[in-house]
Amino acid sequence: MDKNKRMTKEKRRQHIIDAAMERFAESSYHATTTASIAKEADISEVTLYRYFSSKEELFKAVIEPVLAESLEKIEIKLQENKLDPTNKLKYILKNRIEFISNNHRMITLILRERNINPEIIPFDYIERTHALLEKAAEEAGIKLINKEITLRMLIGSILSFIYFPESNSKSKEDYVNQLVVILKNNSL
Amino acid sequence: MDKNKRMTKEKRRQHIIDAAMERFAESSYHATTTASIAKEADISEVTLYRYFSSKEELFKAVIEPVLAESLEKIEIKLQENKLDPTNKLKYILKNRIEFISNNHRMITLILRERNINPEIIPFDYIERTHALLEKAAEEAGIKLINKEITLRMLIGSILSFIYFPESNSKSKEDYVNQLVVILKNNSL
């Protein structure tokens, strides 16, 4: 209680966001009440509303960093174009897998809500990642028996980290390298 | 209206379940109101309550067939043991992929709600599928550089059908066959 009162504005804001994330992740946007978020943050609902003008705005603030980071960096990096095609593909895979692993709860949350609140979550990660992978695999000369199998293996690999997160960074790097080797070996 | 009145009890029950599925799939358990389900089914809310004693029970009835089917058949089939290891693996993959494709909306719905209502959705498909695949891959002698990569490719392939459904049955069969070939080719 006392320490709450001493928080700086920015810290308290983040504190509320954290509490909200906790609650939103536990249930869902609709199932989560502003009262429960306030309780989690150990503040009153009114205080919550001093920082965020509505439940929806709070929700946006929760997912915003992930939404913002998401595909920006990767697309910038790819446009710098210093990577050869194979490393481009590896970069995408690594980046996505790291991203998912680091933001596991939030990603789950976002995917869960994306159909429900399309106006809040304006684009579809998975679609866009799919498109990126498609282009990169082609450029890297990966030609399995058909394109579909290639892409399902690539995107599926990434998706697996949503359901089976992995924190060890080295493991993820190894995983990507081996995956690409296998795919290249099996190209026509 | 009139046709509603003529429905048999069982038919009407199913009619309500269908309507409920429609609505639950569109939003989420909490965001879906019993009023909207009744409207979708073109009946009154009270009638809905004559068939299902609560919203939760209706939800259970919606997902129950999928929940029931899910891994039952596959496990029975596997225990019959008439398949050689490789075909066992193929069978699991095909079965899961078909299952996901045929029940796509419901699967999405169930996955979305599994954290929210753990008491309603009592087990985790993906965990169990993962376990099945792990065993089958081992028996089939698939030994990629390490177990993790193998499993991520297998489970990831399946997961991809959640996000990228495919209705053509032949395609799915081909996909599985090719996937297994590749994996076997790359075994140590």
Next chain:
Amino acid sequence: MDKNKRMTKEKRRQHIIDAAMERFAESSYHATTTASIAKEADISEVTLYRYFSSKEELFKAVIEPVLAESLEKIEIKLQENKLDPTNKLKYILKNRIEFISNNHRMITLILRERNINPEIIPFDYIERTHALLEKAAEEAGIKLINKEITLRMLIGSILSFIYFPESNSKSKEDYVNQLVVILKNNSL
């Protein structure tokens, strides 16, 4: 309680409107709570909302009949043009005074809210009545020392009935007749 349940839909609707009028008249739109209206009507708030989708809609329903009646009839009657100018003027005065007397509480309510909710109360009675009187007085050849004094006496007479209502119909008729006589006598 029991009799409430037996009300027809239309009767109950009117019952709620009456209760709302009671409460709105007692305080004001903003100071009146939907809870207090429901209590006045001896129903639950939810029932209130079954009949009116919002407080604002209920408010509109309360004032609508008065708003609708208000100046329609008078303008139609005047256009029929069967009255000589003096009787036209008398007609306006009588009509307005009757109207105010019969709907005294509602008029007070509407005047009170007209500045506050201009979107709900879309036009200004008094302005329009003023305009009607101006034209009618001119046609009736009433020419006091100046136009302002004439109009203030006319409109003021009407306004007085807002603050000092009178139920006896004969009195009102007499009043109008005498008023017009005086004004005519004093015309230049």
Next chain:
Amino acid sequence: MDKNKRMTKEKRRQHIIDAAMERFAESSYHATTTASIAKEADISEVTLYRYFSSKEELFKAVIEPVLAESLEKIEIKLQENKLDPTNKLKYILKNRIEFISNNHRMITLILRERNINPEIIPFDYIERTHALLEKAAEEAGIKLINKEITLRMLIGSILSFIYFPESNSKSKEDYVNQLVVILKNNSL
């Protein structure tokens, strides 16, 4: 901001009252928030509460001068008794009309709230004015066909200035003089 800080206590108090009047006149007592008043005055809500212990007290302070002035002066003047009856009547009329014109917004505000907060607005101007006029008219020997019509014309004339304000002081004086002439001319 800076100038705010330099205000004397009394000046700031008045500054807040002015802001509050602005807001109360714009909407109504209940629809006006202390936050909006504070914003209008460009101070914090807490500061507002340093000057006025509650919203109600602030409201009282807003209307107090008008309430205080209202009928005090007039009654004192009348008791001095230096005026002949006709001029007494004229004095009342002029005084009331001037008063309404000079405090137009506040009068409107007070009339709007008088039913809502009878404890705050403890007496009824209009009733009291009516009583004053009744006595004065009688003393001035004005005897129209009946007392009611006389009084409605007198009080109605005053009321008209609430709905149709007039700023020109000469006009008002003329108006009163002419009104009284007419009434006297028509006395029995």
Next chain:
DNA sequence: AATGAATGAGGATTCATTCAT
């Protein structure tokens, strides 16, 4: 003296569920 931060109480509105017919 002034305020940023905080809140208990309450307001409009919705929801799952029940009652009476």
Next chain:
DNA sequence: TATGAATGAATCCTCATTCAT
């Protein structure tokens, strides 16, 4: 069997007011 009518319990959000600095 079917439903129109009804509601207690929440839900998001706002308001007047207070506390700590």
